[in-house]
Amino acid sequence: MNDRLVQSQIEELERKLRAYERLIETLPFPFTFADYESGIAIEKKRGDVRPHLRTIPPSLEKEAKWQWDIDLYHDVPFEKVEAFLTPLLDLVPHHIVFVDDKGIITLCNLQAAIDTGVERDAIIGKHIRELLKLPDELIATLESLEKGEPLYNHEVLDRFYGIVNTRFIYNDDGSIKRVISMFQSLNMMKETEKLAVAGRIAAGIAHEIRNPLTTVRGYLQLLKSDLPDRIASLVERLLIPELDRANGIITDFLNIAKPADVKMETFRLHRFLRDDVGVLLQSEALLHSVNVHFDLDEQLDDYEMSGDRRQLLQVFLNLFRNAVEAKVAKTMNVTVSSRKVNHIVQLRFCDDGPGIPPSVIDHVFDPFFSTKETGTGLGLSLSKKIVELHRGTMKVQSDAHGTCFLIEFPLCSQPPFLSS
Secondary structure, rough: OOOHHHHHHHHHHHHHHHHHHHHHHHHHEEEEOOOEOOOOOEOOOOOOOOEEEEOOOOOOOOOEEEOOOOOOOOOOOHHHHHHHHHHOOOOOOEEEEEEEEOEEEEEEEEHHHHHOOHHHHHHOOOOOHHHHHHHHHHHHHHHHHHHHOOOEEEEOOOEEEEEEEEEEEEOOOOOOOEEEEEEEOOOOHHHHHHHHHHHHHHHHHHHHHHHHHHHHHHHHHHHHHHHHHHHHHHHHHHHHHHHHHHHHHHHHHHHOOOOOOOOOOEEEEHHHHHHHHHHHHHHHHHHHHHEEEOOOOOOHOOOOEEEOHHHHHHHHHHHHHHHHHHOOOEEEEEEEEEEEEOOOEEEEEOOOOOOOOOOOOOOOOOOOOOOOOOOOOHHHHHHHHHHOOOEEEEEEEOOOOEEEEEEEEEEOOOOOOOOO
């Protein structure tokens, strides 16, 4: 009976030992393990299947030591490497895309997904043309792959204006494993140049025009009591309001061209949209035959963000007035919606108006650009600047069925309010 028990225990130990051996054999990287308590060292070299065992001086005072040498290109499936790199590359403000030798996307960082308007997880495994929505012959990554040559500071002049670089990762047989593409958009540099020019113009306007306007307004206020009623009424109803309007245009332009003070506070996003934005827009809507609707994502009900409420209210008011001024139908519908998309908070301000003509949509955020005879062309420029001061982005989409302004803010990982 005891012999059978001992034999069973030996067989069990042999099975466990064999399992440990198979584990070590399947480890894809070289390593050394020194167990001083047992006086045995295990070493496995690259390319070996079985490890080598040797004796070492035993010691109860030394702890076991484990050393390994992992080659990411040979010892680890590259898909695992890409999964590890993805959250790191999400921090890069440029487009980074990995494709295989067929042009299939294996990695797409968050910035590339956001700027091209796709779901990052959904685009993995698709051809790169589905991400860029361009013909194959215009995709620099495919050009690099076809020629087998990396691109160095290659200028892109299609709808994505910027600089692209590509690099290759090869298989052991010399074939291409991955093409790594990094695209640096130059649109922000163009915007920066515009704002720099605007800043210089604004400084001249403020110095050359604002002071004389203030002087003229002051003298009109002083003299109107000595003028005939008809002239005094003209001063009060027309001249002073026009001076105030000119001064307001200068103020708006200065706010675009120069950084404004952002008074940050923390507030619930949906409460801000319903209570602050909602009350403001509803009061304006009554005057203009506009129906305002809210479509808010339940995932963001308890989300709190930091920002300047007054400035953000100005953004929504500017968008509303912009929609109303373009209204042609008797009644217009405006929808304010929120969505949580990956690590982004998306806010949409959409109307069912006539839309923005394709010929001018690329200029709607330019200072002083307006299609309206009485417009200053500063409302959307100022709104975009406010959003950017809140670390966000603002874009516009439009067709014959209406216009939608897309505002995106990075999702802050803050705890929700614990009480109302």
